[in-house]
Amino acid sequence: MLEKAYDPKPVEEARLASWDAAGLSHSEPREGGRPYTIVIPPPNVTGALHIGHALNNSLQDAFIRHHRMLGQESCWVPGCDHGGIATQNVMEKQLKAEKVDRHALGRDAFLERMQSWTRDCKKTILGQLHRLGASLDWQREAFTMDEPRAKAVFHAFKTLWERGLIYRGERLVNWCVRCGTALSDIEVEREERKGALYHIHYKNVDGGEGIVVATTRPITMFGDTAVAINPKDDRWRHMVGKKVLIPFIDRPIPVIEDSYVEFELGTGALKVTPAHDQNDWELGERHHLAAIKAIGPDGKLTEAAGPYAGLSREKAQDQVVADLEAQGYLRKKEDHKSAVQACYRCGSVIEPLLSLQWFVKQTELAKAPLAALDAGEFRIYPRNWEKPYRDWLVNIKDWCVSRQIWWGHRIPVWYKDGEKPLVSLESPGAGWTQDPDVLDTWFSSALWPLAVFGWPDDTKDLAYYYPTSTLVTGYEILYLWVARMQMMGHAFLDKPVFPDAVIHGIVRDKSGKKMSKSLGNVVDPLAMMDKYGTDALRFALMVQAHPGKDIAFDEQTVVSARNFVNKLWNSTRFVLMNLPETAPAGGYKLEKLSHGRLETADAWILSRYQNTLARAKESLDEYDPAAAAEALYVFLWDEFCAWYIELAKGRLLGAEGEDKEVVRTILVQVLTGSLKALHPIMPFVTEEIYAALKPYAGETAEFVLKGGYHKLDCGWSNPEVEKEMSKVMGAVTSIRSLRSQLNVPPGLKIKAVAEGPFAEAVTGKHRAYAMSLAQLESLEPVDGARPAQSATAVAEGVTFFIPLAGVIDFAKERERLAKDLAKAEGDIEKCEAKLKNLSAAASAPAEKVAEAKEQYHAVLARRDRLKETIAILS
Numbered sequence: 003m004l005e006k007a008y009d010p011k012p013v014e015e016a017r018l019a020s021w022d023a024a025g026l027s028h029s030e031p032r033e034g035g036r037p038y039t040i041v042i043p044p045p046n047v048t049g050a051l052h053i054g055h056a057l058n059n060s061l062q063d064a065f066i067r068h069h070r071m072l073g074q075e076s077c078w079v080p081g082c083d084h085g086g087i088a089t090q091n092v093m094e095k096q097l098k099a100e101k102v103d104r105h106a107l108g109r110d111a112f113l114e115r116m117q118s119w120t121r122d123c124k125k126t127i128l129g130q131l132h133r134l135g136a137s138l139d140w141q142r143e144a145f146t147m148d149e150p151r152a153k154a155v156f157h158a159f160k161t162l163w164e165r166g167l168i169y170r171g172e173r174l175v176n177w178c179v180r181c182g183t184a185l186s187d188i189e190v191e192r193e194e195r196k197g198a199l200y201h202i203h204y205k206n207v208d209g210g211e212g213i214v215v216a217t218t219r220p221i222t223m224f225g226d227t228a229v230a231i232n233p234k235d236d237r238w239r240h241m242v243g244k245k246v247l248i249p250f251i252d253r254p255i256p257v258i259e260d261s262y263v264e265f266e267l268g269t270g271a272l273k274v275t276p277a278h279d280q281n282d283w284e285l286g287e288r289h290h291l292a293a294i295k296a297i298g299p300d301g302k303l304t305e306a307a308g309p310y311a312g313l314s315r316e317k318a319q320d321q322v323v324a325d326l327e328a329q330g331y332l333r334k335k336e337d338h339k340s341a342v343q344a345c346y347r348c349g350s351v352i353e354p355l356l357s358l359q360w361f362v363k364q365t366e367l368a369k370a371p372l373a374a375l376d377a378g379e380f381r382i383y384p385r386n387w388e389k390p391y392r393d394w395l396v397n398i399k400d401w402c403v404s405r406q407i408w409w410g411h412r413i414p415v416w417y418k419d420g421e422k423p424l425v426s427l428e429s430p431g432a433g434w435t436q437d438p439d440v441l442d443t444w445f446s447s448a449l450w451p452l453a454v455f456g457w458p459d460d461t462k463d464l465a466y467y468y469p470t471s472t473l474v475t476g477y478e479i480l481y482l483w484v485a486r487m488q489m490m491g492h493a494f495l496d497k498p499v500f501p502d503a504v505i506h507g508i509v510r511d512k513s514g515k516k517m518s519k520s521l522g523n524v525v526d527p528l529a530m531m532d533k534y535g536t537d538a539l540r541f542a543l544m545v546q547a548h549p550g551k552d553i554a555f556d557e558q559t560v561v562s563a564r565n566f567v568n569k570l571w572n573s574t575r576f577v578l579m580n581l582p583e584t585a586p587a588g589g590y591k592l593e594k595l596s597h598g599r600l601e602t603a604d605a606w607i608l609s610r611y612q613n614t615l616a617r618a619k620e621s622l623d624e625y626d627p628a629a630a631a632e633a634l635y636v637f638l639w640d641e642f643c644a645w646y647i648e649l650a651k652g653r654l655l656g657a658e659g660e661d662k663e664v665v666r667t668i669l670v671q672v673l674t675g676s677l678k679a680l681h682p683i684m685p686f687v688t689e690e691i692y693a694a695l696k697p698y699a700g701e702t703a704e705f706v707l708k709g710g711y712h713k714l715d716c717g718w719s720n721p722e723v724e725k726e727m728s729k730v731m732g733a734v735t736s737i738r739s740l741r742s743q744l745n746v747p748p749g750l751k752i753k754a755v756a757e758g759p760f761a762e763a764v765t766g767k768h769r770a771y772a773m774s775l776a777q778l779e780s781l782e783p784v785d786g787a788r789p790a791q792s793a794t795a796v797a798e799g800v801t802f803f804i805p806l807a808g809v810i811d812f813a814k815e816r817e818r819l820a821k822d823l824a825k826a827e828g829d830i831e832k833c834e835a836k837l838k839n840l841s842a843a844a845s846a847p848a849e850k851v852a853e854a855k856e857q858y859h860a861v862l863a864r865r866d867r868l869k870e871t872i873a874i875l876s
Contacts, residue, residue, distance in 0.1 A: 003578055004694055008571040010535030014686050018132065026707055027137040029077035031466035038069035038076040039470040041451045042138065043483070044146060046085030047123040048092050051130045053509045053517065053543075053555065054476065056527035060540045060683075061506060061547060061627060062474045063136045067682035068622045070137075070707045077467055078137065079454045081144035082124050086443030087181050087347050090409040093119060109408050116409050130528065135536055135685045137707075144454045146446045147411065154453035155411045155446050158490065160425050167363045168403075170415075170423075174276075174283045175402050177355035178345040179301035179315075183406040184359050186442060187399065189482070190343040190352050201269060201334035202326060204229060204246035207254050212246040213238060214333055216268025218340050220326060221318045223248055224307040225296030228255050228274040230285060232263040235270050249331045250322075251308040258289055277356040293356050299406075301353065315353070360404035360413060360439065368395040370492035371485065380488065380498045383625045384549040387477060387505050394481050401486075403442045410440030448486035451499040458494070470500045472625070477505045477550065504625045507552035509543070513849035514554050530560055537684035538564040544683050545631040566635060567687050570677070573643050574691045577669045580654045581698055589700025590667035592716060599660075602768065604668055606727035607646040608718035610637060611672045616714050618679045627683060634680050642672060645731060645775075652774060666698075674699040675712035729760050729798050730768045736795040737776040737802055743871050744793060744810060745818070751779035753805055755789060760799030793874050812875055819872050826865040833858040 021027065029037065040062055045055055066078045093116055097104060104112045124145065131138065144151060162168045175184040200220050206212040213229055226248055231238040238257070245254040262285055263272045276286030277293040286293060296306050303310045303318050310318045326332040343352040372395050374380045375388060382388045404413060416424045416434040424430050449457070451473075455464040469491065475484060484503050491499035510516055511523040518524065530539045541563040546553045597605070614637040621630035650665045674695050681688040685706075692706050703709030737754060746752060754776070756765050764772055765783050773781055788803050791812075795802040806812070837854050840846040 004575050013690050017686050017689050028139050038074045039467045040472050041079045043475045044081045044083035046088050047082050047120040048089050053525045053527050057509050057543045059136050064627050064682040071711050079142045080138035084147040086410045090407050151453045154449050156414055156427055157458040163425050170360050172358045175357050177353045180348045180350035184402050186402050189346050191346050194339050195342045199336050199338035203331050203333050207245045213241050213271050214269045215271045215273040220322045222275045222278045225275045225277050225294045226273045227291040229257045230260045230263050230272045230274050233259040278354050359402050362401040362403050364398045364401050367489040368398045371488040374498050382503045403445050404439040413437040413439050448490045472502045473500045474504045505550050509553045509555050512554050512556040534560045534564040537567050537687050541684050544627045548628045585697040589698050590670045592671045603649045605720050605723045609720040609724050612718040615679050631683050670698045681706045732797040733764050733800050734775045736797040740795040751777050753780045754778050754802045755782050755784045756800050756802050757784040758800040816875050823868045829861045
């Protein structure tokens, strides 16, 4: 027998231990059939997991358990990513707190400390995944910087180098001054910020009136090498071919024509700074302009800035603007919003910078993934993400893969004076120096689905598990990771790394804001698990995980999920208490039931059961766990527990016999089968309940995963009986609602008479259901006129008249309702005032306004219900 109350902690600990001891999650290649394979999006070793990881891994676990339940060999590979910049930033913060600089520490000592720290982080992260119930194949743990993965990275780099797809060159890159490294285009975040647009006069070289340019960053003018105008712009055509002087340094630059320049933007005259703007770089290439660096890698102005050299870009901006104004160069200043690029890791403003870096040519690599997408060999769920994915591949640019940090796979290129660079894991000999940069962390991540199975070696695992089956990830790394994995898969093994990518949204706070420590709205998944149980957190996340949609996380959803867990537990206890102490030989089997001898409620619940299991399976097959969770929740709570169990109670009190055995069989089998269907989403409580039910269900498998799903081809589907039972439930609900509205005591039995097309059925063969569930003393068809002093309850096909004389005190009830109505009217006035104040305040948060509107509409509805009830009693 189950304990009286469900306590998640001991159950979860015991179940994890039993699953581990049995090796349930381990997979080995076997003959026949393709396996179902997932590789985990490896979390960065930067500390503990966050709520987004809990969602992502709960989804993966649901899919992997689903396929194991279907009897398919299934493998889910665990591991962690070294994290590159993100992880190094964390370590540098630790060193800063100790007043130690990594350069003072030295590269080798720094890397040794990083390795030690990341080992501890990996243990923490993988331990948290284990706690979540993630049925990963723990014997296959991998790390993007362990030896097998390092071998894969070297082989990939060398192969791309030999194919002419990796090169080193001076190009304009996104430079993070804070992190001291280059970033790829998709590693920067774009945001709009308030600033100013400065109209600056560049004098003619002869000292006369020159040309006025507009810019948001005057400090970059020290890198200008031209001013460009549109050939059709009459305002500045007289200046073409002439030269103007850059303020403060008096370096002459030409005025040129280019159709790229927009008439309406600023003054129509564009200052061209090839070393600090991508568009200017391309314009400069067309006109063979020099590229002069005005800002250095450290964020300080260079010698090119003359008297401002050495100032930080922030201080220089203030000083230059003040001097422009003081010396008459500043013709105009206006408020202006502009798009600013920031580092995706530290948030610092990105500096476009001319720099010598390593690049991967992606145009050729993108062709095969594009063809696979168009041929349907690769699909993204939901499908609306396929267009942006395709657009990105079509418009792809070269990928800057070098990073000026220490933590990562060091670029395996060696240099020596007078020699061509060599690609080698080890030093080629005396005098050779290795490139100091490391590879972008996404380079090794792109090889993850290949490398975890032993590539570049031709291993048994690679032959069996590759290509993998499904990738589950967030939309924010669709280009950073998904596209690059597909490119590497085609480049090295001529096939997609997986046919299906499942895209989920971001977990935000309940008002829709992105979670961050600075906002104080971060949710710790471990705290949720400790408070409510792991199953509750998993269900709360997955029931909201509609494909591709963000989740507005509210702790109340976890409370509701915890209540669902308790409902399952208590319902199972009820079923077990009504079963014999010893299970019958072979258990209770649905196959023994006769369709023709079932009650309406029996046939209805079996039909709903079969259809719900089919819906849940179909939803998981289609990567929609939210639909599966919702279908099972509605069935188990709203139908099985709320209706069938309530109807079964009276029959279970009767004498032993066929009817009681029918009820027991249905209770046991429907509950067991439904729990199995729920297992991929809520594994702990379903495993615990299954263990208690399995002797009665005739199950012999030690674990749910071994037993598999119940069969769906049972022939129980019956649309007609579902429709009929729906009418009965509607009829009962209408009476219950009226009882509640009139404040009739729950235990007081009342009388009812019925009329309408369905009245004969509800007062005849379904009379016992209505009497029991609606707490009725009597239920008869209308005989003549409507009873005096009666209230009306209306449902599909039937109208009930409820005589109220002797049931309630009319005078007292009207008095109570009048007071409630007065209070409701007062609440409406308060809500209206609150809404008016919020609407008048321009800075009022949108979520506060929405909350006030919701409160207002709720109190309006309460007032209307009270008026309706008063009318009934008048």
